[in-house]
Amino acid sequence: MRTSRTLAAAAAVAATVAPLVYAAGQQASTGTLDAASRTQVIDGAIDHLQRAYIFADAAEKMASALRSHAAKGAYDAITDPVKFAETLTAQLQEVSKDKHLRIVYRADGLPERRGPPTPEDEARFLADERRRNFGFERVERLDGNVGYIELLGFSDADEVTEAAVPAMNFVANTDALIFDLRRNGGGSPVTIRILSSYLFDKVVHLNDFYIRETDTTRQFFTNAEVQGRRYGERKPVFVLTSNRTFSAAEEFTYNLKNLKRATIVGETTGGGAHPGGVRRITDKFGIWLPNGRAINPITKTNWEGVGVEPDIKVESGQALRAAHLAALRGIRETATDARHREQIDRAIGVLEKDGSRRPFGSG
DSSP states (O other): OOOOSSHHHHHHHTTSOOOBOOOOOOOOOOSOOOHHHHHHHHHHHHHHHHHHOSOHHHHHHHHHHHHHHHHTTTTTTOOOHHHHHHHHHHHHHHHHOOSSOEEEEOTTOOOOOOSSOOHHHHHHHHHHHHHTGGGEEEEEEETTTEEEEEESOBOOOGGGHHHHHHHHHHTTTOSEEEEEOTTOOOBOHHHHHHHHHTTOSSOOEEEEEEETTTTEEEEEEOOSOOSSOOOOSSSOEEEEEOTTOOTHHHHHHHHHHHTTOOEEEESOOOOOOOOEEEEESSSSEEEEEEOEEEEOTTTSSOOTTTOOOOSEEOOGGGHHHHHHHHHHHHHHHHOOOHHHHHHHHHHHHHHHHHTTSSOTTOO
């Protein structure tokens, strides 16, 4: 599975299994739209929907809705490209309820690409990923020997091991581990598989993706081997969520929740389970088109439209404190050394006292 390394690369891979990520943001408008341009965008969007949207019946309903709006003159007064893209997006999502699906406008253009990313594309992508440290924002050891990893995204780069392996080795000796996905909008199964592999002692079936266009299903399992030390499946793991946690971040959460490998703490997630990618309509307009659906091997369904419900429900700003306390109390129950128990008790006391102050981990 490949991520939208650039908008050009995304167009090349959208027909295959693309990652669970937010669509590219709109840019400031340049120029104005005429009737012919609006019609071209609408017709192009309908064509992509009918050929590839994961649910054929929903694609037809969306096509009918757009044609009906156009026939009633709903777009005649819209000359601003961004407003037009936002209007079409709202109308498509009103019918589909699919938060991934949207019309994308890029003032600097959506390059047409018929082949794989060039070496230059790959180099730019890798440079960008390294600048953002492949999504690894913070790795810490909290009081009471609890590991903490904050991820802002799930990288598609094979080189993600540059950050993932040191992070998992750093927390290998902790007694519990917290993954913070409260600001994570998605990414790729590449990192999901790598991180999940550290949390189990054997190979585990994580998730499947069905692609309508090719009528194929791709299965994802943990890796048989990991670099460095496994965290193992006996020590407790917590995942922090917010209503901004979306897409691939939800998959990681949903997988571990249903495998009973993690306790989820925070808010119900955003509810986006359909993989896809950007497809070019014109030189400046595209459609972020979900062309597949996730199928969990345990539930036989996914989190689309409903999100992942936490096991411990708290406001996202309180999630780290709640998870840290839960982890410490769990460690305290199994601690056999008196000195160790005293250390845990002190850490619990500090967190309980701080509960009346600024929400722990909120900033």
